[in-house]
Amino acid sequence: MGVYYEDADQLYEIYGFFLDKMLSDPKIGPKMAKAGIIIKFIYTDPDAEVTIDLKNPPAKEGYFGTYYLGPTDLKEDVWSRQTADFSHSFWHGFENPVAGVARGKIKQGGKVTAMLKLLPVVRPAFGQFPVCLQEMGYEDKVIKKS
Numbered sequence: 001m002g003v004y005y006e007d008a009d010q011l012y013e014i015y016g017f018f019l020d021k022m023l024s025d026p027k028i029g030p031k032m033a034k035a036g037i038i039i040k041f042i043y044t045d046p047d048a049e050v051t052i053d054l055k056n057p058p059a060k061e062g063y064f065g066t067y068y069l070g071p072t073d074l075k076e077d078v079w080s081r082q083t084a085d086f087s088h089s090f091w092h093g094f095e096n097p098v099a100g101v102a103r104g105k106i107k108q109g110g111k112v113t114a115m116l117k118l119l120p121v122v123r124p125a126f127g128q129f130p131v132c133l134q135e136m137g138y139e140d141k142v143i144k145k146s
Helices: 008-024 028-033 084-090 097-102 112-116 119-135
Strands: 038-044 048-053 066-069 078-083 107-110
Touching: 008 028, 008 048, 008 066, 008 119, 028 119, 038 084, 078 084, 078 112, 084 097, 107 112
Parallel strands: 038 078
Antiparallel strands: 038 048, 048 066, 078 107
């Protein structure tokens, strides 16, 4: 098991809270929606899947995309496999995904260039992830820069 998540349920709780904020954010959400793709994140330690649909109309009013926690039949345009801890560090702004692919920390497939275009869009979310953790009472999961 990784460092930051006790199990998949805890990962889903945290990522669900975070994605609710990001996909309803009036600055970040519309820019994400412009990508027009479906992204599946496959995590290990713990094993989990999170799919973000930026292609179809959002399921919730006021959102710019829909996310699914756990396996879904939705066919992704691009997928990314990594440890949950790497993703946790990424959302703090401490990981470079291009370097992660080069070092073998991330495996990807599908329309990877479309996902890379999202990097500048999601950069403002880096400051939001630690705030979400604090709001949820998970201060112990906030990574402090050394």
